[in-house]
Amino acid sequence: MPDDKLDAKASEKYNGMLKEAHPERVEPIKAEHQEEPSWENNQEDMEGSFVIKQILQHLASKHGIHLEELNVREEKRCPNCHMTIKDIAYKGKFGCAQCYTTFKEDIVDIVRRVQGGQFEHVGKTPASSTHKIALKKLIESKNKYLQQLVDKQLFEEAAVVRDEIKALQEESEG
CATH class of the missing domain: 1.20.5 (Single alpha-helices involved in coiled-coils or other helix-helix interfaces)
Known part of the structure; x- marks a missing residue:
């Protein structure tokens, strides 16, 4: 019988003291205190993101930026290798020679950001x-x-x- 008691209790030594845990007591308490994600919380999150999206759309349109055009621009794919600008940014290199002409407008912006506003590399004398x-x-x-x-x-x-x-x-x- 003493072995049954050891099986029912899990013992752990913590900072030199013996600490006993009783799994039969812990599981029901843990289940009581765990919160299930409620529909109300999810709906609040969805409403919040919808409001944020509306605010961003309003600010963008106020400055002459149309989000629909940006979404289409992001989905542009190379007709040869089918890479997107996101794929190119992730890999750090183009998929094929056709990518250079397909993403010509996007490349200029990326190079300017990387080069600190410069489009041409001036170089430096060693x-x-x-x-x-x-x-x-x-x-x-x-x-x-x-x-x-x-x-x-x-x-x-x-x-x-x-x-x-x-x-x-x-x-x-x-």
């Missing part, structure tokens, strides 16, 4: 190339100066500038 570019510009300006010195027949100064140009070219190559 830090390692900055020094080489500066040397190249300096060599070009020295070459122009050298040509001016030769035109004025200042050959001694031109020889000094020529040597400077050679040193800069060696530095840029090495």
Whole structure:
């Protein structure tokens, strides 16, 4: 009989103390306190969402946006691979080449949002190339100066500038 009592009670050790649970007592109490979702609560939720939808439609129409057009626009599919703009946004890439022409208007908006308002990628010069570019510009300006010195027949100064140009070219190559 002592085994029957152990089966009827579930024991658990919690923070060093023995805690006993009686499932035969817990289940009826749990059933009493569980709330069934009532029709009234669901109807209130439905009415609330309907009111919110009406408010959004009113605000959108006030600003010249028609929600019917937006719904049709979202359902647009590529005639070739049958992807929608949502599928493309989820996967992060287009399904086929036809998607580019099908979603041309939508792509512009997406790219602007991703690029922070810019539609064209300007790019950035890598830090390692900055020094080489500066040397190249300096060599070009020295070459122009050298040509001016030769035109004025200042050959001694031109020889000094020529040597400077050679040193800069060696530095840029090495």
